[in-house]
Amino acid sequence: MNLNLEKINGYSVINIQEERIDAHNSGELKAYILKLIEQNELNIIVQLENVRFIDSSGLGALLSGYKHAAAKSGKLSLVSCKPQVLSMFELTRLNRVFEIYTDLPEAFENQT
Amino acid sequence: MCNSALQVEVIIPTQTKYLELIGSIGEHIAKDIENFSGDREILAYHLNLVLTEATTNAIKHANHNPKDTVKISIHIYDKELNIKVYDHGQGFDLDALPLPNLDQPKENGMGIFFIRELMDSVTYTKKTDCNILEIKKYL
Numbered sequence: 001m002n003l004n005l006e007k008i009n010g011y012s013v014i015n016i017q018e019e020r021i022d023a024h025n026s027g028e029l030k031a032y033i034l035k036l037i038e039q040n041e042l043n044i045i046v047q048l049e050n051v052r053f054i055d056s057s058g059l060g061a062l063l064s065g066y067k068h069a070a071a072k073s074g075k076l077s078l079v080s081c082k083p084q085v086l087s088m089f090e091l092t093r094l095n096r097v098f099e100i101y102t103d104l105p106e107a108f109e110n111q112t
Numbered sequence: 113m114c115n116s117a118l119q120v121e122v123i124i125p126t127q128t129k130y131l132e133l134i135g136s137i138g139e140h141i142a143k144d145i146e147n148f149s150g151d152r153e154i155l156a157y158h159l160n161l162v163l164t165e166a167t168t169n170a171i172k173h174a175n176h177n178p179k180d181t182v183k184i185s186i187h188i189y190d191k192e193l194n195i196k197v198y199d200h201g202q203g204f205d206l207d208a209l210p211l212p213n214l215d216q217p218k219e220n221g222m223g224i225f226f227i228r229e230l231m232d233s234v235t236y237t238k239k240t241d242c243n244i245l246e247i248k249k250y251l
Contacts, residue, residue, distance in 0.1 A: 022135070023168040024128035053135065053157070055164050056222035064219050084157045091229060092222060093214040 001028040005036075009108055012041040016051050021058030029058070033065035033076070042074025045107050049080035054088055066098060075099075079107045116187040116194075117146065123183045124167070126174040134167045134184055135160040145188060148251055158230045159193075165223035166197040166245050173201035173243070188251075195247040203243040206236035 002017035014033070018025060036044060046062060048054075062078070069076040077099040081089070089095040101107040120137060124130040138159030143152055163184065170182040183198040212218065212225050228234050233248040 020132055020135075022128070022131045022164050023171075024131050053160060053164075055161060055168070056220075056226055057168065059222060060219035063217060067219075084154070087157075088161075091226070092212075092217065094217060097217060 001025040001032065003029070003032065008104070011043045011045050011108070011111070012036055013045045013047055013104065015047045015049075019050060020053040021051055021061070022053070022055045023057040026055075026057040026061040030061035030064050033061070034068055037065070037068045037072060037074065040072075042069055042072055043111070044069055044074070044076040045104070046076065046078050047080055047104065048078055048082070048085060051085055052082055054085050059088060059092060059094060063094065063097070075111070077101060077107055077111075079104055116189050118144075118186075118188040120186040121183065122185075123181050125178075126171045126180045126182055128168065128171060131164050131167055135164045137186070138163040141186060141188065141193075145193070145251070147190065162227050162230055162247060163195065165226050166195065166247060169223055169245065170197050170199035170201075173199050173204060175201050191251050193249040193251060195249075197245040197247075198242045199245075200242050203238045204236070206234065206245075 004015050004017065006013045006015065021029060033044065044065065066076045079101045080103055081100060086100070089098065089100065101110060120141070122134065122137065124134065139156040142156035142159045148155065167182060167184060174180045174182065180200055185196045187194040209224055212221050227247060231247050231249045235246045237244045237246070
């Protein structure tokens with residue numbers, strides 16, 4: 001899984017550098033997010049701008065991160081979803097679980 | 113059923129690195145299909161997803177022989193797109209799979225849900241030498 005991590009305004013911003021998240025790389029993404037949470041990085045934003053395809057295992061990896069962050073009173077939000085990727089969150093109603101923002105500035109404005 | 117206008121058959125090792133290849137075949141077919149009046153970009157994503165989920169499922173249920181393979185066949189008929197995914201594992205009971213509770217989402221169990229939601233018919237048949245997940249989308 002190609003990704004990079006930036007610290008911006010106290011948030012850990014994970015930039016996914018893959019066009020595709022599926023069962024081949026979602027395990028790695030899940031492990032990466034869980035490791036961040038273990039290190040007490042509890043304000044996480046996942047930047048999905050480059051992702052044009054996500055499957056059920058990719059959604060599962062993000063949901064796992066969300067639940068683990070929430071269990072430690074943290075937060076995992078998503079930014080810059082392409083319409084078809086967003087439609088997968090809508091189909092599974094995960095758009096009601098995650099906070100999903102148009103871009104990073106909007107995410108920062110709405111974080112409390 | 114009349115002869116298919118297009119037939120694609122792919123055999124892959126049971127490794128997830130081939131998912132992208134299978135998904136991209138679905139995308140190409142969606143963009144190339146005749147007699148389809150809907151949104152091709154959406155169909156392309158859906159076929160990519162359905163083929164990815166079905167193949168992942170077959171890999172997950174495969175036996176542990178490193179030489180095991182998954183066969184995927186795609187037929188396009190006049191009014192039907194037909195996908196068959198063959199695995200050699202123990203198989204599972206499609207009808208016994210619970211529907212996911214979307215109000216209490218879990219990390220697993222969404223793959224077959226996607227296939228059922230996006231396609232028109234899904235069946236799973238256990239045979240002596242293989243199992244077949246058959247997916248139909250009416251055009």
